[in-house]
Every structure is written in structure tokens, then in C-alpha cells.
Amino acid sequence: xxxLGRITTMSLNATWRTYLSPNNLMWxxxxxxxLSFVISLWIGGGDGFSRSSEWLAFETPKGDLASGEYxxxxxxxxxxxxxxxxxxxxxxxxxxxxxxxxxxxRTLAAGVPQWEIIAAHAASLVxxxxxxxxxxxxxxxxxxxxxxxxxxxxxVLPVLGVIVATAGLxxxxxxxxxxxxxxxxxxxxxxxxxxxxxxxxxxxxxAPAGVQRLAPVNPVYWAVEALAGGFVYDGFSSQATPLxxxxxIGVTGMVIGVQGLRRHEM
Amino acid sequence: xxxxxxxxxxxxxHHLRRVALDGAPIWLIGxxxxxxxxxxxxxxxxxxxxxxxxxxxxVVVAAAEPGPETSGTVRLLVGExxxxxxxxxxxxxxxxxxxxxxxxxxxxxAAVVVSAEGPAFTVIASPGSVVADVVAxxxxxxxxxxxxxxxxxxxxxxxxxxxxxxxxxxDEAGSPPGPVAADAIFDAPWEGVGAFQYFSAAIMIMFMTFxxxxxxxxxxxxxxxxxxxxxxxIGVSRGTYLAAGVVxxxxxGAAFSTLMALITRVLFHVHWGDPLAWSLLTVTGAVSxxxxxxxxxxxxxxxxxxxxxxxxxIYTILSxxxxxxxxxxxxxxxxxxxxxxxxxxxxxxxxxxxAQGVTTGSLVSELTGIIxxxxxxxxxxxxxxxxxxxxxx
Numbered sequence: 001x002x003x004l005g006r007i008t009t010m011s012l013n014a015t016w017r018t019y020l021s022p023n024n025l026m027w028x029x030x031x032x033x034x035l036s037f038v039i040s041l042w043i044g045g046g047d048g049f050s051r052s053s054e055w056l057a058f059e060t061p062k063g064d065l066a067s068g069e070y071x072x073x074x075x076x077x078x079x080x081x082x083x084x085x086x087x088x089x090x091x092x093x094x095x096x097x098x099x100x101x102x103x104x105x106r107t108l109a110a111g112v113p114q115w116e117i118i119a120a121h122a123a124s125l126v127x128x129x130x131x132x133x134x135x136x137x138x139x140x141x142x143x144x145x146x147x148x149x150x151x152x153x154x155x156v157l158p159v160l161g162v163i164v165a166t167a168g169l170x171x172x173x174x175x176x177x178x179x180x181x182x183x184x185x186x187x188x189x190x191x192x193x194x195x196x197x198x199x200x201x202x203x204x205x206x207a208p209a210g211v212q213r214l215a216p217v218n219p220v221y222w223a224v225e226a227l228a229g230g231f232v233y234d235g236f237s238s239q240a241t242p243l244x245x246x247x248x249i250g251v252t253g254m255v256i257g258v259q260g261l262r263r264h265e266m
Numbered sequence: 267x268x269x270x271x272x273x274x275x276x277x278x279x280h281h282l283r284r285v286a287l288d289g290a291p292i293w294l295i296g297x298x299x300x301x302x303x304x305x306x307x308x309x310x311x312x313x314x315x316x317x318x319x320x321x322x323x324x325v326v327v328a329a330a331e332p333g334p335e336t337s338g339t340v341r342l343l344v345g346e347x348x349x350x351x352x353x354x355x356x357x358x359x360x361x362x363x364x365x366x367x368x369x370x371x372x373x374x375x376a377a378v379v380v381s382a383e384g385p386a387f388t389v390i391a392s393p394g395s396v397v398a399d400v401v402a403x404x405x406x407x408x409x410x411x412x413x414x415x416x417x418x419x420x421x422x423x424x425x426x427x428x429x430x431x432x433x434x435x436x437d438e439a440g441s442p443p444g445p446v447a448a449d450a451i452f453d454a455p456w457e458g459v460g461a462f463q464y465f466s467a468a469i470m471i472m473f474m475t476f477x478x479x480x481x482x483x484x485x486x487x488x489x490x491x492x493x494x495x496x497x498x499x500i501g502v503s504r505g506t507y508l509a510a511g512v513v514x515x516x517x518x519g520a521a522f523s524t525l526m527a528l529i530t531r532v533l534f535h536v537h538w539g540d541p542l543a544w545s546l547l548t549v550t551g552a553v554s555x556x557x558x559x560x561x562x563x564x565x566x567x568x569x570x571x572x573x574x575x576x577x578x579x580i581y582t583i584l585s586x587x588x589x590x591x592x593x594x595x596x597x598x599x600x601x602x603x604x605x606x607x608x609x610x611x612x613x614x615x616x617x618x619x620x621a622q623g624v625t626t627g628s629l630v631s632e633l634t635g636i637i638x639x640x641x642x643x644x645x646x647x648x649x650x651x652x653x654x655x656x657x658x659x
Contacts, residue, residue, distance in 0.1 A: 057385035061369040071394030205396040209320035
């Protein structure tokens with residue numbers, strides 16, 4: 001079997017096993033969908049400008065009605081961001097669990113190079129993220145979230161950017177932190193903090209200046225910018241910079257993580 | 267009887283010791299403190315009526331169509347908005363399209379377009395943004411003050427002691443509160459407290475549920491490892507063992523809350539109010555959490571991982587509904603009323619009210635509600651255990 005074949009087999013197997021676990025299934029797709037649904041019930045529809053009057057009107061920057069759906073979409077997107085970060089960061093610890101269980105050593109002894117195992121691990125993180133995104137967007141869309149109000153590109157590009165950036169971060173965390181227990185803790189608490197500091201749930205304009213200055217180093221901030229760029233502002237030209245930053249975060253995370261894993265696992 | 271109590275105490279203290287030595291303090295104490303700090307800093311704007319942006323909003327003003335009337339209003343608006351340099355940096359644009367392009371290209375946060383036909387003022391901004399609300403609030407204030415007219419013609423500028431933006435903020439805030447009765451505080455106890463006060467109570471309750479449940483999980487773990495049967499073989503009754511689980515869960519919850527209250531008092535200067543009222547709330551709350559954990563354990567198979575993750579799921583959802591993760595200040599009225607009966611929500615209301623000066627006498631209904639909930643949960647859990655979980659099953 002070729003290297004590509006082995007990587008594909010290992011990553012598909014890891015993704016399959018992830019979604020076979022009822023506990024993972026519940027936390028990766030079940031709870032975020034339920035939470036999004038509950039939240040969307042009280043946010044309701046509308047264009048986000050509820051206090052128009054005879055002499056005072058509101059318009060979105062694009063001047064259309066569709067981009068007025070942004071507040072509803074952005075809140076559900078915020079829930080998604082927390083759970084994609086949580087899911088991928090938590091799954092990043094599995095490579096250390098494999099070391100503990102001995103399956104990593106057995107795979108290495110069978111002649112599979114270490115870089116293939118790390119590549120398969122990274123690929124499985126991206127696959128887990130993709131499956132989660134497809135299920136989450138499909139189900140919340142069916143429950144009323146207008147994801148495609150301004151076209152598929154407004155949503156698909158930010159989601160892909162988030163998955164790449166988060167997979168990179170997850171690999172970086174796995175490379176820097178050797179304890180799967182500590183990775184669980186980071187995966188449990190870190191995403192909520194990143195989401196709050198990145199403006200996923202409330203506009204950063206109300207945050208103190210220090211928090212606003214910190215936002216550009218936070219992937220959640222760029223994910224929200226990418227979504228707003230597509231939904232509210234100038235489409236792809238507004239999304240290009242946030243997407244480039246997300247890609248950069250992903251690649252940098254992968255490089256740091258791979259170096260860490262190569263140093264510690266051998 | 268005395269022997270049973272001694273056994274219950276010994277097992278409960280052992281569970282408490284296991285939780286304390288299991289690395290739990292790192293995430294049970296460290297994690298909530300970090301979350302309280304982050305939320306206290308970032309969400310402070312949601313807990314005060316006096317809002318000033320960290321940097322002024324960039325606003326462009328333009329006339330939809332040329333004319334002396336609209337041009338005059340544009341000049342008036344630019345002048346008025348410029349009086350609040352902490353809120354606005356104002357520029358004039360050549361027309362509606364130029365103003366829209368400025369917002370679309372993100373060189374401006376919002377635009378105000380003045381028109382002689384249709385609505386006199388159109389605010390162009392991202393929907394749901396703070397700048398849209400601030401600009402609209404300022405325009406409304408100016409209209410009420412007679413600075414601008416809803417027909418887009420200027421009506422002159424009466425003397426004022428505050429800028430339009432400050433006036434708009436004052437409109438939103440209303441009159442300053444005087445002494446408030448306990449009943450009024452319980453209507454919305456989150457109003458009038460700061461972000462650190464709110465989140466110290468809210469996050470403490472959330473992690474108290476996790477702490478209490480982690481103690482209960484040890485009871486299930488003992489079944490899985492065989493420790494339970496060994497303890498039973500030396501004469502400890504089943505009821506005593508289960509009671510020890512509930513007591514240890516309540517003890518862990520109460521001990522955790524006490525520790526958190528002390529730490530947040532020192533670190534964030536959080537005021538917790540009357541110690542007696544606080545203690546009663548904490549003890550009854552911890553018992554209600556223990557009762558719910560007991561019910562979770564009773565209805566699920568004796569698998570520690572299943573009980574642990576089911577508890578985490580239930581408490582995470584309860585935390586959301588009870589106002590621990592998303593502040594009740596931004597929740598709609600129906601949401602705050604619908605889930606007011608939840609024990610964790612009653613605890614939050616109680617802690618916030620006590621912090622505002624409510625004493626034990628006014629807490630009777632909250633305490634009764636928590637105790638009744640705990641008693642019902644405990645009774646159901648006991649019935650389920652007796653009916654479904656025969657010894658050795």
C-alpha cells in the first residue's frame with residue numbers, strides 16, 4: 001500500500017471511530033445543535049434592526065434584506081465555533097492515548113513511518129471537522145438558520161477556514177502538551193474563552209480596548225470577520241484577509257505541532 | 267443508627283478526599299477563576315448603562331439628494347455628532363452611494379443618510395451592531411430634544427449641558443435607582459450588579475454542580491471496581507452507602523462554593539452579602555445538586571463514564587438555562603421567567619439578591635423552592651433505585 005493509501009486508511013479509520021462513540025457524537029454534533037436551536041428560538045428572525053420608525057430607517061451595507069439575517073446566523077456560528085474548537089482540540093489528544101495504549105509503537109514497529117501517522121492524525125482532524133460542519137449546518141439549516149441567505153460562499157469559506165485553523169491549533173496543542181488529560185481540559189475551557197474574546201457572541205465594540213487589541217491573535221475573531229465579510233460586507237474581497245489569516249494560523253500550528261510530536265514521540 | 271451515621275460520615279469524607287486529591291482542584295478552581303476573570307472583563311459593558319466605546323465610531327453623514335434642506339441637516343448632524351468625540355469621528359460624504367461604499371469598504375462603521383423623501387434618516391450599518399444602536403439612539407435623542415425634526419429640516423439647537431450621545435445613554439439608563447425592596451430585587455436580581463459579581467456567582471454555581479457530581483461518580487466507580495461489594499460485606503447497608511454518596515456530593519459542592527467565595531472576594535472584591543443567608547443558599551443548593559446527581563446515577567447503568575458524561579451534559583445545559591454561561595441581562599423576558607424554577611437559577615437569583623442586601627427573612631421562597639426540588643429529586647431517585655436496581659444488578 002502506498003503512503004497516501006496508508007494515510008487515507010488511518011485517517012478514515014480514526015474519523016469513523018470518533019463518530020462511532022455515542023459520547024463523541026453527542027458532544028460533537030448533538031449538543032451544539034440543541035444549543036443552537038434553543039438560542040435561535042429567542043433570537044427569532046427579522047433583520048436585526050427592530051426599532052425602525054416612520055422617520056428613522058435602517059439598511060445593511062449591501063442594501064439588501066438577505067444580509068439582515070446576519071445576527072441570527074452569527075450567533076449560531078458562534079456556537080459552532082465553540083464546538084469545532086472543542087471537538088478538534090479534544091481529538092488532538094488521541095495521538096498521546098495511542099502512545100499510552102501502545103498502538104502507536106505497534107504501528108511504528110510494523111514499518112509505518114512516523115510522519116505518515118502524524119499526517120493521518122492531522123487529516124482525521126480535518127475530516128472530523130468537515131463531518132461536524134456538514135451535519136451541523138444541514139440540521140440547524142433545517143431548523144431555521146438561514147445559512148445560505150447571501151449565497152453559499154458566505155458560509156462555506158469561513159467554515160473551511162475555521163476547520164483548517166482549528167486543525168492546525170489542535171496539532172500544535174498535541175505537539176506542545178504531552179498529557180491527554182491536560183488537552184481535555186484545554187479543549188473543554190479554551191474554546192469558550194476564545195469565543196468570548198473573539199466576539200463570537202457579542203460585538204467586540206463593547207469590550208475594553210485591551211480585549212480589542214488582543215482579538216487579532218484569536219482565530220475566532222478572524223472566523224467571525226470572514227462570516228461578516230461574506231454576509232454583510234463586500235463578499236469575497238472582504239473575506240480574503242480573514243481567510244488568509246486563518247490559513248496562516250492553521251499552517252503555523254501544523255508546523256509547530258509536527259515539530260513537537262517528532263521530538264516527543266520517538 | 268449511630269453506627270450508620272458514622273459509616274456515612276467516614277465514606278463521605280473519603281469521597282471528599284478522593285475528589286481533592288484527584289487533580290480536580292486544578293480545573294475545578296483554576297478554570298472557573300480564569301472564566302470569571304475573562305467574562306468579568308469582557309462583559310462589563312453589558313452590566314452598565316454608562317457605555318463609552320473603547321475607540322470612537324467612524325460615522326459618515328450624507329444627503330440622499332442635493333438640496334438646501336437636506337444639506338443644512340447634514341451640516342447640523344456633523345456638528346452635533348462631533349460634539350461627542352469619545353463616541354464619534356464624523357465625516358461628510360458626497361452622497362448616499364459614497365456613504366454606503368464607505369461602510370461596505372469598512373472605512374466607516376456607520377453612515378447616516380438624510381433624505382427629504384421617505385424616512386428622514388437612514389442608518390447604514392451592520393445589523394445587530396452596537397454602532398447602529400448608538401447612532402440610532404443619538405438621533406432619537408436629538409429628535410426628542412428638538413435638535414432635528416423628523417421631516418429632515420433643522421429646527422435649531424437648544425442649549426444643552428450634555429452631548430447627544432451622552433444624552434442618549436442617559437435616556438437608556440433612566441433615572442438613578444433609590445433604595446429597593448427585596449421583592450423588587452427578586453424581579454430581576456441581575457440588574458444593578460457588576461459583571462464580576464454576576465459571573466462569580468454564575469460560574470461558581472456551574473462548577474459547583476460539576477464538583478458535586480464528580481463526588482457522586484465515585485459511588486458508581488466503587489461498584490465497577492468491586493469496592494462497593496467489599497464494603498457491603500463488612501456490614502455497611504446499601505442505604506448507608508448511597509446516603510454517603512449524596513452527603514459527599516453535597517459536602518464537595520458546599521466546600522467548593524465556600525472556597526470560591528473566599529477566593530473571588532480576595533481576587534475580584536466580590537461582595538457576597540449576609541453570611542447566614544449565603545450559607546443557607548449554599549447548603550440547600552449543594553443538597554439539590556447532590557439530589558439531581560443521585561437521580562442521574564439511579565436512572566443510568568452503573569458505568570462511571572456514562573454517569574460522568576451524562577451529568578456533564580445535563581449540568582452544561584442547566585447552566586445555560588440557568589444564566590451561568592449567557593448572562594440573563596441579554597436574555598428575553600420569557601426566557602428568564604420560563605426557567606426561574608430551576609434550582610441552579612434559584613441559587614443565582616438568591617446569591618445576587620443577597621449581594622444586594624437581601625437577608626435570610628426575604629429568602630424564604632427561594633430556599634423553599636430549592637428544598638422542595640431537592641426533596642422531589644431525592645424521592646424519585648430513591649424510588650427508581652429501589653425498583654430498578656436490585657442488589658448485585
